Amino acid sequence: MSENKLIKAIKEKGQSMEAEMSFFDHLEALRWHLVRSAIAIVIFTGGAFYFYDFIFGTIIMGPAKPSFWTYRMLCKLGEWLHRDGFCINDIKINLINTEMAGQFTLQINSSLLIGITLGFPYLLWEIWRFIKPALHEKERKAASGFVVYATFLFILGVLFGYFVITPESINFLAGYTVSDKIQNLFSIDSYISSVATLTLATGVVFELPILVYILSSLGVLTAKFMRETRRYAVVVILIIAAIVTPTPDMMTMTVVSIPLFILYEVGILVSAVVEKRKKAREEAL
Template structure:
C-alpha cells in the first residue's frame, strides 16, 4: 500500500507541475497537418505585411535610393562627416573615409529595374520585421507553458528592437567603413575599380541584415539555453575564441586605425557578455523548475 501511495503522490505532483506550467493540451493534440495549416496562415500574413511595405518602398524610390542606399558612399553621409570632424580633432587623416564619392555603373539593361524590385522587397521585410516576429511568436506561443510565456514576455518587442538597432549599427558604422576599405582597395595602380550597382547594393544590404542578425545574439542565447542546446559554460569556454573572431572582423572592415576597430568591437563584445548572463539565468531557472516537479 505504501508503494502505491508513493506512486500516486508522485503522479499528483507531476500533474500539478504540468497544471502549474499550463500546457495547452489542445495545441499538443493537433495533428502534423493541422500544425502546417496553422503555420501557413502565419507565413501568409507575414508575407502580406512584407509586400505592403515593399510596395510603399517601391513608390518611394527617390528616398530609398538617394537618401538611404546610395548616401553612405558620399562625403555628405552623417558617419563620413563625423569621421572627418574626428580626424580634425585628433589631427590625423587616417580617420577620413569616403571623401571621394564611389562611382557606380549598371552594365545590364534590366539591372536598375530588377535592383529597384529587390531593394523594395528587402526594405519591406525590414519595416515589417516586427509583424513577422509577432506572427512567429503567435505560432510557438500555444506550445509554451504559462511560466515560459511569462518568462518570455516582451520577446517580440525586444527581438524587433535588437534587430532594428543592429541594422542601424551596420548601416551607419560598418557599411561606410566597408565601402571605404573595399571601394578604395586595389591590387595594382593599373587596375581601376568600376563598381557594379547590384554589387554595391548587395554589400550594403547584406552587411546591414547581417548586423541585425548578430544583434539578435541575446535572443538566440535565450531560446537555445531554454531547450538545453547552449550553456553559459560553453560560451565562457570559447569566450577568447569569440573575441579573436570579433577583433579580426573589426580589423578587416575598418580603416587601419585602432579607434575604428574599437567602435565595431565594443558592441559585439557587449552583446556576447549579455548573452552569457541571459544563458546563465535561463539555465538556473530551468534547473529550479525541474527540481520543483
C-alpha cells in the first residue's frame, strides 16, 4: 500500500515538474519574442534619431505650420463652399526650452516614440507568433489576419489623429487666451506631448474592432448587447470626442465622432460574425 502511494507521489511530482518546465519554456519563448521586438524598436529609434532634422522640421512641427496639408485642404474646402474663415494663414505658437539638457532629452524621447510607433506592427507580429502555437487549426484560420487588421486600424487611427485632430487642436489652443495680459509661451515638451498623445491615443482607439473580436471570442461581449447599448455608446463617443478635441466648434467634434460611430458599428458586425462562427462550430460538433 505504501509502495503504491510512493509511486503515485512520484508520478504527481513528475507531472508537476513537467508543468513547471512547460511554464518556464513558455516564459523563455515570450522573452525572446519581446527581445526581438525591443531590438526592432531600438533600430527604428536609431533611424529616427539619425534623420531627426527632417522628422522634427517636417513631421513634428508640421501641424504648427500654415502650409500643413490639413490647413491647405480646409482652405480649398472654403473656396469650394464659397465661405470665408476656413483658411489658416497664421498659427501663433512660440516654443521655448527651459532645461539645460532639454533639447537633447527631447530628441531622445521623441525618437523613441517614433521608434515605438513604427515598431508596433512588428510587436503585434511577435505576439501573434507566441500565441499561434496554442490555438487550434480553426482558431488559427479565424485569427489569421489579426496582425494585418490590427496594423491597418492602428495606422489609420494614427493618420486620422495626426492630420485631423492634432492640427485642429493646436490651431485652437495656440491662439486661445483668457486675457491679453497673458502671453502664450509653450515648452517644447508640452507641444510634443500634445502631438504624441493626440496621435497615438487615436491609433489605440481605432483598435476597437480588435478588442470587440477578442471579447466576443471569449463570450464576454455580444452583438445583441452592443445594439441594445447603442444609445449609451453614442453619449460616450460624444464625450470622448469633446475631450479629444478641445475646440468648441461642433464641426470638429462631428468630424471626430463620425469615425468612432463607424468603428462601433463595425464592432457590432465583428461580434455578430464571431457569434455565427461559434454557433456553426457547436452545430458541427
